[in-house]
Amino acid sequence: MTIQETATVLWNHSINTEYAHIGLACGAGYADARPGQFVTLRLPDRSTPLLRRPFSIHRKISANNETTGIEILYKIVGSFTRTLSLAKEGDRIDLLGPLGHGFSISEQHRKISLVAGGIGIAPLVFLYDALKESGVSFSESAVFIGGRTQTDILCKSVFSSSNIKQFITTEDGSEGEAGMLTAPLSRWLKSHRPDMIYACGSMPMLKAVIAIARLEHVFCEVSVETMMACGIGACLGCAIQTNMDSEKYRHVCVDGPVFNAEELIEG
Numbered sequence: 001m002t003i004q005e006t007a008t009v010l011w012n013h014s015i016n017t018e019y020a021h022i023g024l025a026c027g028a029g030y031a032d033a034r035p036g037q038f039v040t041l042r043l044p045d046r047s048t049p050l051l052r053r054p055f056s057i058h059r060k061i062s063a064n065n066e067t068t069g070i071e072i073l074y075k076i077v078g079s080f081t082r083t084l085s086l087a088k089e090g091d092r093i094d095l096l097g098p099l100g101h102g103f104s105i106s107e108q109h110r111k112i113s114l115v116a117g118g119i120g121i122a123p124l125v126f127l128y129d130a131l132k133e134s135g136v137s138f139s140e141s142a143v144f145i146g147g148r149t150q151t152d153i154l155c156k157s158v159f160s161s162s163n164i165k166q167f168i169t170t171e172d173g174s175e176g177e178a179g180m181l182t183a184p185l186s187r188w189l190k191s192h193r194p195d196m197i198y199a200c201g202s203m204p205m206l207k208a209v210i211a212i213a214r215l216e217h218v219f220c221e222v223s224v225e226t227m228m229a230c231g232i233g234a235c236l237g238c239a240i241q242t243n244m245d246s247e248k249y250r251h252v253c254v255d256g257p258v259f260n261a262e263e264l265i266e267g
């Protein structure tokens with residue numbers, strides 16, 4: 001159930017010059033939150049920015065087997081995220097969520113490829129935790145983390161809690177293989193066909209991943225980021241074009257942000 005509430009900041013730490021993560025204590029509404037779902041935030045007592053801002057749930061925070069909060073991983077890009085980076089322990093933040101549809105987790109999908117471009121890693125860590133809980137061993141799975149430069153490569157250590165194979169790429173070659181993450185993804189798929197590819201990142205990256213998944217006939221779900229005004233299906237600001245004759249446009253905030261790649265327009 002979606003709840004609007006005032007959350008309390010538990011911590012807010014920078015990771016590097018561009019990224020930070022914040023812990024928010026909130027009500028029990030997040031116990032059933034699914035990986036890929038998101039929240040919208042507003043800073044109380046501030047008239048700007050006017051619109052709430054969407055962020056993926058990065059992880060759940062638990063105590064004594066109960067969900068007591070959520071963690072958000074964010075990139076500082078503009079006025080909201082700059083102000084968010086200044087929030088201190090005990091500050092209040094207006095939180096609305098959980099929103100949207102998340103990734104599907106199925107007994108049939110045990111060989112997994114996780115594909116994250118930049119801040120697209122945020123929901124995939126929650127997904128990785130949930131897949132682990134569901135019994136995925138990761139012995140035949142891989143995670144692909146790509147970015148423009150070393151600063152964009154986040155959460156590597158999370159994945160060392162299993163034997164998932166890690167591939168890192170940066171466009172400038174400052175960490176891992178130089179180039180795009182689609183290169184190691186294509187190579188991996190030739191020898192280790194996954195049951196499912198889960199991807200999150202920029203639209204060009206997602207289109208490239210969808211094209212590879214189609215070529216290799218692998219199921220693929222992607223989490224799409226668009227600009228969002230209302231986040232609840234009221235403004236039509238987040239429309240995305242689909243392949244389906246029955247429904248040419250869908251709304252990322254209520255129909256997504258996670259879509260079956262087959263539904264989306266070719267890259």
Ligand SMILES: Cc1cc2nc3c(=O)[nH]c(=O)nc-3n(C[C@H](O)[C@H](O)[C@H](O)COP(=O)(O)OP(=O)(O)OC[C@H]3O[C@@H](n4cnc5c(N)ncnc54)[C@H](O)[C@@H]3O)c2cc1C
Pocket residue numbers: 038049053054055056057073074075076077078079080081082119122123224225226227228257
């Ligand atoms: C479903 C969803 C989940 C998201 N999850 C995360 C997350 O986990 N962590 C995170 O850091 N960000 C996430 N975002 C993006 C985040 O909402 C924006 O970065 C944030 O709203 C920027 O606000 P701002 O006021 O700081 O920047 P603004 O001043 O609003 O924008 C600064 C720059 O970023 C661009 N921008 C803003 N929003 C987006 C967007 N949605 N897509 C592409 N470019 C954008 C603007 O065009 C502008 O160039 C998500 C977006 C969506 C739709």
Ligand code: FES
Pocket residue numbers: 227228229230231232233234235236237238239251252253254
């Ligand atoms: S953001 Fe308003 S309809 Fe999706």
